[in-house]
Amino acid sequence: MRARPSSNYGPDTEPGSTGRTFLIGGQLLNAPKPAPGLYLVATPIGNLGDITLRALETLAGVDIIACEDTRVTRRLTERYAISAELKPYHEHNAVMARPKILERLAQSASIALVSDAGTPLISDPGFKLVREVSAAGFPVIAVPGASSVLTALSVAALPTDRFFFEGFLPAKEVSRRARLAELARIDATLVMFESGNRVQETLKDLAAVMAGRDAAICRELTKLHEDVRRAPIAELAKTADTLETRGEFVLVMGPPPKDAEVMTQHDLDDLLRSSLVRDSVKDSVAHAVELSGRPRREVYARALELAKELRGGDGEA
Template identity: 65%
Template sequence: MGTMIDAPALAPGLYLVATPIGNLADISLRALATLAAADVIACEDTRVTRKLTERYGIAAPLTAYHEHNSDEALPKILSRLAAGQAVALVSDAGTPLVSDPGYRLVRAVVEAGHNVTAVPGASSVLTALSLAGLPTDRFFFEGFLPPKQAARQKRIAELAIIPATLVLFETGPRVEASLADLAAGLGPRQASLCRELTKLHEEIRRGDLATLAHDYAEGAETRGEIVIVIAPPAEEETADADIDAMLRDALTRTSVKDAVSEVASATGRARREVYQRALELARNGAED
């Protein structure tokens, strides 16, 4: 049991508290004081959060709030706030609301007229981005790719033209297949695979996607939490072949006019240019 923390009383409201992504020392003094003073701590998994509260001698009660019980738990939290309590929301690791359903609670709390405050701290997204050695001026957080290959390959094709560094989450059992599809779909882009960030066995692998895919096909360690950071496309990568592939996909779902609008918006290409490509595709299709 850690030392009890003496924390001043909190004003009523919801406090979004970032917690460590691995190393329990990565928590701010303000976060500890907020958790200690909260009337209740809402968390994804009480067993995970209890390790943190026991480490720092925090006695605030824990209550579960996660994707599967939110319909039941959310009204109870709103009742606590209406009664003037301070409620802290934490995720299992890192910053709440990043790849978790907490935004529904925040929206409901704001609509009910209660105060919402963030207590910032650890984030695996920003930690991996800072370690990757890739451009950080613009990045796109994708979260998890689809687990099934056809859907994953389709999503990778959509990600291919985004003019930003990509940040993905992946699980150990799926990382080999995902890297193979990323290498096939994005080509020889530089990437960084960050595993077990801030923990004892932290590992950062850097290289092009094909090299990383080969490493994991050959049996590289997959245990733990994984973040993949991928360099943005070179400007010429949004080439005619990409435009054609996107148009073909859009034309299976919608009219020529709407397909042209969709692809022009996604790629930043001129509508006139995309329309010409669509006409050419239609002409070639008619000739086949």
């Protein structure tokens, strides 16, 4: 196949030149061209056998498959003998690619959007494209399927009636702990992604901020070396240094215990006063936010008031 510019979504092949077929169990099946529009197609998060029949038919029938990495998506299309053309759509070329996708849709093209794994737009590029395609009046159709968020929730053995998806946490420790302190106030199961090179430190931060909660570490879900560990977060943090860090991680934190103590305003004031005697306002606020789970803005305002009382100044340090 000849090389094509990465941002070229023009009609460089004749309509109907793709085979519009796919292969399952040695049987070649026909795939009709879908009606014009943008199709958000979920792909497997690991095991390529998790693709749905509707997804295969859609991917085989569209004019173009827009994907994060053509090399990743090609492994899927080659597995099922799909010959639809692959075009990159990712955060680095999105500004150039979106107008070309809209132009092809105006020419009655059918286009599938996929991420490297799972459901498009979930911690992956695509929101701006969907917004512009919808605003332009073109159909946007979901073809649902695999999702690492829902897969992790289903195997974590934690409450699923209410959950909050955070995505990736901040990379820097101070920002990460501050964000975890905010998340600690949510009365629901928490689901978050983490990379292998940060998962050990994140587990320790989770234990420091959300002590007492049950948790699950889900690694390489649906893949050959799938591993799910379930235990109180304090126990998981103690063994974090022995954790295999290769692969993709989903961390699931149970909701706060019903008998968890809530820090009163009086308790917060006592904590701030004791900290302000020896630490700066900035450090005292960071410590109080971590322990109380209250918003930083609220704690900072109270710290300034108490600092003025204690030091007789403007409270800044």
